[in-house]
Structures are given as C-alpha cells and as structure tokens.
Amino acid sequence: MVNRNIFAALVHYPVYNKKGDIVATSVTTLDVHDTARISKTYDLGGIYLVTPLEAHRQLIDRLFGHWVDGHGAEYNPTRKEAFHKLSVADSIEGAIAAIEKEIGKRPKVIATGAKSNRGSIDYDAGRRLVNDGDPYLILFGTGWGLTSEVMSKVDYILDPIDVGTGYNHLPVRAAFAIIFDRILGR
Amino acid sequence: MVNRNIFAALVHYPVYNKKGDIVATSVTTLDVHDTARISKTYDLGGIYLVTPLEAHRQLIDRLFGHWVDGHGAEYNPTRKEAFHKLSVADSIEGAIAAIEKEIGKRPKVIATGAKSNRGSIDYDAGRRLVNDGDPYLILFGTGWGLTSEVMSKVDYILDPIDVGTGYNHLPVRAAFAIIFDRILGR
Numbered sequence: 094m095v096n097r098n099i100f101a102a103l104v105h106y107p108v109y110n111k112k113g114d115i116v117a118t119s120v121t122t123l124d125v126h127d128t129a130r131i132s133k134t135y136d137l138g139g140i141y142l143v144t145p146l147e148a149h150r151q152l153i154d155r156l157f158g159h160w161v162d163g164h165g166a167e168y169n170p171t172r173k174e175a176f177h178k179l180s181v182a183d184s185i186e187g188a189i190a191a192i193e194k195e196i197g198k199r200p201k202v203i204a205t206g207a208k209s210n211r212g213s214i215d216y217d218a219g220r221r222l223v224n225d226g227d228p229y230l231i232l233f234g235t236g237w238g239l240t241s242e243v244m245s246k247v248d249y250i251l252d253p254i255d256v257g258t259g260y261n262h263l264p265v266r267a268a269f270a271i272i273f274d275r276i277l278g279r
Numbered sequence: 280m281v282n283r284n285i286f287a288a289l290v291h292y293p294v295y296n297k298k299g300d301i302v303a304t305s306v307t308t309l310d311v312h313d314t315a316r317i318s319k320t321y322d323l324g325g326i327y328l329v330t331p332l333e334a335h336r337q338l339i340d341r342l343f344g345h346w347v348d349g350h351g352a353e354y355n356p357t358r359k360e361a362f363h364k365l366s367v368a369d370s371i372e373g374a375i376a377a378i379e380k381e382i383g384k385r386p387k388v389i390a391t392g393a394k395s396n397r398g399s400i401d402y403d404a405g406r407r408l409v410n411d412g413d414p415y416l417i418l419f420g421t422g423w424g425l426t427s428e429v430m431s432k433v434d435y436i437l438d439p440i441d442v443g444t445g446y447n448h449l450p451v452r453a454a455f456a457i458i459f460d461r462i463l464g465r
Contacts, residue, residue: 123309127450130448133444133448134440135442136444136446171446171448175446254464256320256464260319260320260361262357262358263316264452266450267453270456271457271460271464274440274442274461275460278457279442
C-alpha cells in the first residue's frame with residue numbers, strides 16, 4: 094500500500110488559543126516525532142509542519158539535521174526513515190504550493206477538528222475520497238484548533254472523532270493517528 | 280457508550296530495551312497525559328501505569344495532585360477529567376489484582392505489540408471479545424515492547440498494527456490511540 098498522493102499538515106498558525114484568540118502555537122519536538130512516525134507508517138506522501146515563525150522552522154531544521162544526517166541517524170535509523178517524510182512551510186498556502194510543485198497537481202484540502210461542522214463528511218466518505226487517485230492535503234490544527242476562516246476555505250471537513258462518550262479532548266498527535274488509521278488503515 | 284469493564288495498562292516493566300535486555304523504562308509525563316486522555320475518550324474503566332520504581336510512582340502522584348487537586352484542575356478541567364481514570368501499579372499482576380478488587384472479577388489479559396505472534400487475533404475478533412461483557416485488561420509495552428515471558432502468560436495477543444507499508448515503529452501512545460479506536464471506536 095502506498096499513499097504517495099496523500100499529505101498531512103500540522104498547522105501551528107492560524108489556530109485558536111484557549112481564549113479564542115488567533116495565535117501561532119509552538120512547534121514541539123514531540124509532535125514532530127510522533128506525526129513523522131505515523132506519516133511513515135501510513136506511507137503518506139509527506140507531512141508539512143506549518144509555522145510562520147522563522148525560529149521554529151530553524152528548530153525543525155536542527156532536529157532534521159540530527160536525526161537524518163547527524164549522530165541520530167546511526168543511533169535510530171527508524172526515526173531517520175520517518176523524518177524523510179517531513180517538510181516545513183510558512184503557511185497552509187505554502188504547503189499546498191509545495192505539494193503542487195512536487196507532484197504537478199494542486200491537492201484538495203480536507204480539514205479536521207474536534208467540533209461539529211455543517212456539511213462535514215464521515216470516515217467512510219473520507220476513505221473513498223482519499224483513495225480516488227487525486228492528491229489530498231489533510232490539515233490538523235494544534236492549540237484549540239483551526240480557525241473558522243481556514244474551515245470556510247477548505248474543500249472538505251472530516252467529522253470529529255466522536256465515539257459517543259461525550260469527551261473529545263484528544264492530543265492532536267492522537268487524533269492524527271486515529272484519523273489516518275480510519276481513512277488508510279487495514 | 281461506556282466501556283467500564285475494559286482497562287488498559289501502560290507497562291514500564293518488564294519490557295525490552297533496544298539491545299534486548301529486560302529493563303524498567305522511565306515513566307514520561309507525556310505518555311501519562313496522552314494515554315489518560317485517550318482512555319477518557321473511549322471511556323475505559325481505567326488505565327494503570329505499571330512501574331516497580333518508587334520514584335516514578337511518586338512522580339505520577341505529583342502530576343496527579345497538580346492536575347486533579349491543584350492549580351491545574353482549574354486551569355485545565357478536561358485534563359482533570361482524564362486523570363480520574365489513572366492509577367499506579369507496581370506490576371502487571373498488581374494491576375490485575377486491583378481491577379479484580381474494584382469490579383469483583385478477574386480480568387482476562389490481552390497483550391499488544393509491534394511484532395507478529397503465533398495465535399494472535401485480529402481486530403474484528405478483538406472487538407467482539409472486549410464487547411462480550413467480561414472484564415479485560417489490555418497491555419501496552421513501552422521501550423522495545425513486552426517481554427516474551429509476559430506474552431506467554433496472557434490470554435490473548437492482538438495482531439500488530441500492520442497497514443502493509445513495511446514500517447511499524449509507532450510511538451506507544453499512537454498505538455494506544457489506534458488500538459482503542461479499532462476495538463471500541465465508532
């Protein structure tokens with residue numbers, strides 16, 4: 094199974110903070126490691142870390158250098174493999190443009206989120222969609238989620254992960270794992 | 280949906296390290312936070328952090344105090360809710376005994392792991408099993424996984440998460456999310 098036409102973006106801006114302000118969240122090495130390994134497991138075309146903050150893009154570059162070219166590559170080769178899927182973009186639009194440049198076709202964009210959204214599609218529909226041969230970019234918001242402006246511009250929104258327990262406060266890296274398993278697993 | 284008869288254990292001993300030695304791994308606050316939130320999302324009966332190291336059990340108690348009774352409870356109430364699912368045990372057998380004491384019946388034990396095991400069951404079988412009304416404890420190994428001695432003693436072993444890409448190096452917290460979604464989600 095290869096999913097080379099399916100890409101993910103971990104979005105650090107624009108997202109909400111706890112108070113509902115629009116902010117740029119911090120890139121965490123943890124999210125980077127986990128989402129890179131999950132992306133490699135499901136053999137995505139790649140994952141984009143989206144942040145407008147130059148210092149954070151430099152942090153990612155340093156991490157990348159360590160695990161791909163540096164001592165880390167020898168110490169932990171499975172991490173090196175995972176990191177080969179990783180790129181940085183300064184905006185969602187920048188990630189879309191980079192994918193279009195790489196594969197020659199503009200990806201359709203699917204947003205994810207913890208809240209209900211009118212017109213969102215379920216996971217069976219999501220699975221059919223991403224297996225139709227077209228390129229897709231799936232957005233994951235950090236912090237308190239993607240802004241409503243982002244939501245209003247995407248091509249599709251996936252249903253929240255709702256298992257009927259009334260509690261829906263998963264870490265973004267857990268949502269990332271579950272969503273790719275639902276649309277690409279098995 | 281409630282899954283009050285289904286429990287998880289995040290096992291820090293006995294597990295393998297990279298070289299194949301049997302060790303006690305460190306409890307990380309990150310694993311604690313993520314697995315607590317996932318357990319609450321799928322409404323498990325509870326999650327046990329298994330470690331024989333007294334200092335690590337104390338670390339968990341401090342975390343617990345902060346997020347459940349301290350400043351953290353007010354700052355982040357959804358984390359408080361998640362942490363109410365969390366207990367500590369000094370061994371796998373200790374977790375089993377605690378569950379038996381709590382619900383009056385000894386749970387059957389299901390192990391998980393990244394490698395193939397003879398006689399392992401698939402996720403459809405796992406889903407039927409954990410929904411049969413009996414109590415179950417599902418084990419997740421940290422480090423390089425549960426020891427073969429543990430594997431030889433459990434009642435069932437779940438298939439590895441294998442999506443056919445040849446890469447199977449997920450963080451334990453990602454495996455935890457995916458496995459509970461497969462057997463309890465939707």
